[in-house]
Amino acid sequence: MAEATPSTGSIFGLSSLVDNPVFAGGLGIASLGAAAAFARKGALVAVGLARRRLLVKVEIGKQDPAYPWILGWLSQPRENPGFIASRLTRIHDLAITTATSPRGPGAHGPTSTHFALQPGYGRHIVKFGNSYIAVTREKHSTANMNTGEPHEIVQLTTLWAHRHIFEDLLKEAHRLAAEANEGKTIVYSARGMEWSPLGNARRKRPLGSVILDEGVGEAIVADVQDFLATQQWYVDRGIPYRRGYLLFGPPGSGKTSFIQALAGELDFSVAMINLSERGMTDDKLAFLLTKLPQRSILLLEDVDAAFVNRRQRDADGYSGATVTFSGLLNALDGLSAGEERIAFLTTNHIDRLDPALIRPGRVDMMLRIGEATRYQAAQMWDRFYGDVDEDHSARERFLQRMEELGLFGAFPDGTPSHRQTSTAAIQGLFQFHKTDMESAIEQVQGLIPRKFEPEESMVEGSGKTP
Ligand SMILES: Nc1ncnc2c1ncn2[C@@H]1O[C@H](COP(=O)(O)OP(=O)(O)OP(=O)(O)O)[C@@H](O)[C@H]1O
Ligand SMILES: [Mg+2]
Structure with missing residues (x-):
């Protein structure tokens, strides 16, 4: 009995505590709180679990x-x-x-x-x-x-x-x-170290609207199409699947326009870099070429810029603020150059290029896109005035005038002429006289490049006229 006393006493003590309404209330609230906290935590876990499992x-x-x-x-x-x-x-x-x-x-x-x-x-x-x-x-x-x-x-x-x-x-x-974007060509340009679309996608330019000399455009198209159809051939032989084209010639002969129209024809976009652009460095070029946008033609404009700056990298790796020759070659065929690629290079100064550039894999096809020929002038005439000049009589008069002025590289008596003109200039003339082919014929002498104009008209043109 005596042994039991303390425990009974403690039980008694506890029960008396429980009996105490103040204590019991507190305990009740505390346990309720604990239960609520537990339930909340449980609910959170459950919601988390549910979210993970259900969403x-x-x-x-x-x-x-x-x-x-x-x-x-x-x-x-x-x-x-x-x-x-x-x-x-x-x-x-x-x-x-x-x-x-x-x-x-x-x-x-x-x-x-x-x-x-x-x-x-x-x-x-x-x-x-x-x-x-x-x-x-x-x-x-x-x-x-x-x-x-x-x-x-x-x-x-x-x-x-x-x-x-x-x-x-x-x-x-x-x-x-x-x-x-259907019927449009996206042109990407480099923004910082990334490619980003240059404005909105442009309406596709019909390939036929860029008139190169007889057979030239067709030859390029056939070559590109052949390349696109023979990927397996390259893969089987372990050759990088790349093809490069170099278009050179005077300004305004349609190089850029042709490449954009070709991209449209093939349903490709154009990824364009101008090598003479400020801030284009070797590293940037190499990096950009590793991440060309999918299904795009690489267009490197003004590649001669890389040859002006022949400086190689300094000992500390700095290669200057522009692209160097070695930088261009490395970008074109280094490891960094992606596996699949169609590249078009353009320049106005073929004489500045180094033969090392023209090597299969870098440049496989080289074409001069030159001054306007008789064939091109005739084709352009037809595109502008074909519907009003059905019997081609006005076209013949126009071509005759061009010939007399020596605009096709020779005068009618056979003496060579240096007064050749560009297709861009012809387009400009036709655009100016959209609805009036007769005045286009009258104004043919406007196609003579300014440096070949007679002395007097040079003086007249140089500021005396308002
Ligand atoms: N062969 C051509 N057929 C149709 N349009 C042409 C042709 N050549 C030039 N043009 C017109 O002239 C303008 C300039 O042409 P483009 O920019 O393609 O010339 P480019 O050869 O790239 O010149 P540059 O060497 O200065 O870059 C364009 O508006 C284009 O439509
Ligand atoms: Mg161009």
């Missing part, structure tokens, strides 16, 4: 090609059955992207402006098929070191059971983007 997320970064497609898709108006659903799934926060670009392939003419509404930053709900998707667009505080633009992501979340819709959605977004 599926896709994150797309701004540098991914799919990023603009997704934004484009999101800005599409879509029909939602039912008032509530459409209220819920209509995007209410919009951001605007305005692009102004010159119309057509030339840099002249009126500009066209295009506004695109995109979902703003934040969270939106959209409907795709029978699934609801939470879209979160976020701008980060970090920035892309190459372009200085802040990082951005779009996150799409849907139910795990609906995860297959992402593939359909991306396909749909890509189809929309492709449709918007």
Whole structure:
């Protein structure tokens, strides 16, 4: 009995404590609180688990090609059955992207402006098929070191059971983007260390609108098409799948225009670098060539710029502010140069190039795109006035006048002439007299390059006239 006393005493003590209403109340609240906290934690874990198990997320970064497609898709108006659903799934926060670009392939003419509404930053709900998707667009505080633009992501979340819709959605977004660019040629240029589209995609220029001398354009097209059809041949022989073309000749002969039209014809885009551009260095060139946009023709303009600066790298690796000769060669055939490539190089100064450039794999085909020939002048005439000059009589008078002025490289009596003109100049003349072919014929002497004009008219033209 005596032994039992303390324990009974403690039990008694406890029960008396429990009996104490103040203590019991406190204990009750405390345990309730603990239970609530436990339940909350449990609920959080459960929600977290459920989220992980039931939801599926896709994150797309701004540098991914799919990023603009997704934004484009999101800005599409879509029909939602039912008032509530459409209220819920209509995007209410919009951001605007305005692009102004010159119309057509030339840099002249009126500009066209295009506004695109995109979902703003934040969270939106959209409907795709029978699934609801939470879209979160976020701008980060970090920035892309190459372009200085802040990082951005779009996150799409849907139910795990609906995860297959992402593939359909991306396909749909890509189809929309492709449709918007159909019939257009995208020209990429280097922005910082990255390729970015130069303005909006331009309407494709018909290949037939660039008139090179007889057979020249056809020869290039046939060669490129043959190259594109024989990839397996290169793979089987372990040869890098590349082909290079060098187009050289005087300014305004249609080199750039032809390459852009060719890209359109083949459904390629153009990735353009001007080697005489400020800030284009060996490293930058090599880097850009490793990440050419897919299905694009590389266009290196003014390659002679690399030969003016023959300086090699200094001991400390610095190669100057422009591209050097060795830098160009390394970029063209170094390890850095991607596997698949069609490259077009252009120059006005073939005499400045080094024979080392013209080596298979670097340049496989070299073509002079020269001053306007009789054939080209006739073809251009037909494109401009063909419908009004059905019997070609005016065309013959025009060509006759050109010949008399020695614009095709010789005078009618056979003496050579240096007064050749460019196809760009002929186009300019026809453009000026769009609807009046007779005045185009009258103004033929305007095609004589200024340096060959008679002394007096030079004086007249040099500032005396208002
Ligand atoms: N052969 C041609 N056929 C049709 N248009 C031409 C031709 N050559 C030039 N043009 C017109 O002249 C303008 C200038 O042509 P382009 O820029 O293609 O010349 P280029 O040879 O690249 O000159 P540069 O050597 O100065 O870069 C364009 O508007 C183009 O349409
Ligand atoms: Mg050019």
